[in-house]
Amino acid sequence: MKTRLLxxxxxxxxxxxxxxxxxxxVGVTFGITMFITLLSFMNxxxxxxxGLITNRTPHIRIFRDIAPAKNQPVNLSETYGNTYxxxxxxxxxxxRQEVYNAxxxxxxxxxxxxxxxxxxxxxxxVFFNTxxxxxxxxxxxxxxxxxxxxxxxxxxxxxxxxxxxKYTRNSIILGxxxxxxxxxxxxxxxxxxTAQGExxxxxxxxxxxxxxxxxxxxxxxxxxxxxxxxxGKPASYITDIEVKLRDINTAPLLSKEFARQxxxxxxxxQTANAQxxxxxxxxxxxxxxxxxTLLIVAGFGIYNILNMMIFEKMDxxxxxxxxxxAGADVKKIFMLISLGIGIAGCIAGLLLGNIxxxxxxxxxxxxxxxxxxxTFPVDFNPLYYIIAVAFxxxxxxxxxxxxxxxxxxxxPVVIIRGK
Amino acid sequence: xxxxxxQAKDISKSFxxxxxxxxxxxxxxxxxxxxxxxxxxxxxxxxxxLLYVLSTMDTDYTGELYIGGQLMTGKSDKALAHIRNEKxxxxxxxxxxxxEFSVLKNxxxxxxxxxxxxxxxxxxxxxxxxENLGIEDLAHKKANQVSGGQKQRVAIARALIxxxxxxxxxxxxxxxxxKNSRIVFDTFxxxxxxxxxxxxxxxxxxxxxxxxxxxxxxxxxRVISH
Numbered sequence: 001m002k003t004r005l006l007x008x009x010x011x012x013x014x015x016x017x018x019x020x021x022x023x024x025x026v027g028v029t030f031g032i033t034m035f036i037t038l039l040s041f042m043n044x045x046x047x048x049x050x051g052l053i054t055n056r057t058p059h060i061r062i063f064r065d066i067a068p069a070k071n072q073p074v075n076l077s078e079t080y081g082n083t084y085x086x087x088x089x090x091x092x093x094x095x096r097q098e099v100y101n102a103x104x105x106x107x108x109x110x111x112x113x114x115x116x117x118x119x120x121x122x123x124x125x126v127f128f129n130t131x132x133x134x135x136x137x138x139x140x141x142x143x144x145x146x147x148x149x150x151x152x153x154x155x156x157x158x159x160x161x162x163x164x165x166k167y168t169r170n171s172i173i174l175g176x177x178x179x180x181x182x183x184x185x186x187x188x189x190x191x192x193x194t195a196q197g198e199x200x201x202x203x204x205x206x207x208x209x210x211x212x213x214x215x216x217x218x219x220x221x222x223x224x225x226x227x228x229x230x231x232g233k234p235a236s237y238i239t240d241i242e243v244k245l246r247d248i249n250t251a252p253l254l255s256k257e258f259a260r261q262x263x264x265x266x267x268x269x270q271t272a273n274a275q276x277x278x279x280x281x282x283x284x285x286x287x288x289x290x291x292x293t294l295l296i297v298a299g300f301g302i303y304n305i306l307n308m309m310i311f312e313k314m315d316x317x318x319x320x321x322x323x324x325x326a327g328a329d330v331k332k333i334f335m336l337i338s339l340g341i342g343i344a345g346c347i348a349g350l351l352l353g354n355i356x357x358x359x360x361x362x363x364x365x366x367x368x369x370x371x372x373x374x375t376f377p378v379d380f381n382p383l384y385y386i387i388a389v390a391f392x393x394x395x396x397x398x399x400x401x402x403x404x405x406x407x408x409x410x411x412p413v414v415i416i417r418g419k
Numbered sequence: 420x421x422x423x424x425x426q427a428k429d430i431s432k433s434f435x436x437x438x439x440x441x442x443x444x445x446x447x448x449x450x451x452x453x454x455x456x457x458x459x460x461x462x463x464x465x466x467x468x469l470l471y472v473l474s475t476m477d478t479d480y481t482g483e484l485y486i487g488g489q490l491m492t493g494k495s496d497k498a499l500a501h502i503r504n505e506k507x508x509x510x511x512x513x514x515x516x517x518x519e520f521s522v523l524k525n526x527x528x529x530x531x532x533x534x535x536x537x538x539x540x541x542x543x544x545x546x547x548x549x550e551n552l553g554i555e556d557l558a559h560k561k562a563n564q565v566s567g568g569q570k571q572r573v574a575i576a577r578a579l580i581x582x583x584x585x586x587x588x589x590x591x592x593x594x595x596x597x598k599n600s601r602i603v604f605d606t607f608x609x610x611x612x613x614x615x616x617x618x619x620x621x622x623x624x625x626x627x628x629x630x631x632x633x634x635x636x637x638x639x640x641r642v643i644s645h
Binding site: 002005012013015016315316318319320321322323324325326327328329411412413416417 | 467471474476477496497500501503504505509511513515516517518519520528529531532533534577581589
């Protein structure tokens with residue numbers, strides 16, 4: 001009953017100044033709308049750009065780096081092992097590039113329940129021959145089924161069927177810009193020369209386009225067995241083992257563990273792509289800052305309007321106090337006014353923000369760099385809506401608190417006698 | 420029957436702004452149940468100031484104030500608001516109805532605040548008072564759509580809604596023409612006689628005052644006769 005009475009008085013005061021109330025609420029609505037739209041859009045873009053890297057980068061890559069031996073032979077000898085040895089002109093040795101015991105490692109990793117998927121890869125440098133020209137490029141022997149399953153390989157194949165790599169002997173998928181250079185259409189045969197001078201004809205079955213043009217200019221993909229054949233290596237020759245984990249955040253830790261366990265080199269995704277995390281967090285900070293500024297400005301709007309309302313409603317406040325409403329009751333009424341404006345504006349803002357996000361989500365956005373993206377990316381994360389609601393309630397609470405306190409301190413005697 | 424409703428003991432008050440200026444000097448008197456009292460005096464003699472001290476709205480004074488035997492001096496804002504709500508009805512010179520509400524709602528507000536009866540009972544009671552004062556047909560009009568004399572009667576109905584121990588009026592006829600002044604006075608008279616209602620009215624209208632049972636006369640912040 002008591003609360004109902006306060007709400008009734010609040011609504012009467014609000015409806016008496018309908019236009020100002022609406023203006024104040026629209027301020028909040030605008031703030032919330034822009035906050036949600038901005039964050040959804042910004043994070044949609046962030047996820048898209050990060051996805052360019054994270055979707056097709058293994059969480060951990062196991063390989064053998066070209067590096068000088070960590071334990072030089074002299075340190076291993078019984079005679080000199082305990083002395084301090086100065087070795088000059090250390091060079092990387094002419095070691096093999098394949099991962100030792102690759103098949104054993106792969107079967108061990110497949111049994112590890114922290115690991116989502118494992119795929120092997122043979123990477124090598126080749127020359128693509130067109131007329132009298134040799135174009136330098138890379139050829140990746142991949143396990144096409146695993147790539148499609150774990151790294152969305154098919155998203156980036158813009159023409160042709162990626163599964164043809166498996167079903168067609170001696171086939172190749174070329175990066176789109178590379179194919180353009182070679183004037184190779186699907187179904188054509190391109191000549192590939194290895195560093196050792198062996199020359200092979202391979203049939204083009206598709207184009208690959210990642211969104212990073214420089215990368216696409218040099219890349220090509222073939223079956224693992226095809227690349228092993230070209231290189232004249234046995235089936236155990238694997239240069240990279242790519243691991244996808246269940247939890248990406250465990251990558252740095254597991255990476256070290258695998259390096260120790262398999263006595264080889266590893267690299268985790270966070271180390272390989274640190275710059276993307278930086279970019280993401282900076283963009284996030286900017287969009288939160290802008291969004292919160294909008295809400296604070298809306299808070300000032302409410303503050304102003306409440307202050308004005310208190311000046312206009314001095315008589316009402318005085319009479320309420322004279323007839324038995326305590327200062328605390330008056331304060332509650334004005335807090336309710338502020339929160340009422342805030343909540344009404346907030347609900348409208350949530351709806352409008354969602355609608356605007358959907359509109360952006362349907363705007364066409366076509367770029368050669370991102371073949372799979374047709375419209376602007378928007379991230380519909382409920383978290384942004386929760387943050388927006390929390391912030392609007394906090395700002396309207398404080399915007400209401402100061403005028404409400406002022407109203408609660410109005411001295412009825414001064415008002416009533418002042419006439 | 421002769422119980423004391425209101426008692427002022429040695430009440431003094433000074434305005435501090437711009438210089439210390441005493442306005443009330445050691446005022447002591449009491450008002451018994453059912454008395455219809457008026458306070459008269461020249462402009463600036465402190466009669467309104469005294470009324471607001473007695474009303475508990477002004478707490479900046481020395482001395483002691485008792486309402487219904489309870490000490491008011493030194494009580495919290497909240498406790499005083501509750502006492503005003505329950506025990507005191509106000510009628511001001513300017514009618515001070517809430518324009519956002521209907522006449523009926525204006526009358527009901529203090530009772531809704533008190534929250535002692537259900538809304539239905541309060542509505543019935545408010546309608547009864549409006550009928551008694553002859554303005555029941557105004558009940559559903561907005562407060563700003565009724566005339567000055569009518570507003571003052573609405574204010575009286577509002578003052579009565581919680582069956583207060585005392586009704587206080589600050590120049591309730593000061594802003595009304597003769598005819599309406601008469602109606603308001605007759606209303607007070609009727610309340611005093613029919614309902615044994617205690618009334619304390621500040622006025623500078625000597626005609627009004629001379630018709631009341633008791634007159635407290637003030638001059639320069641002192642009670643000179645009561």
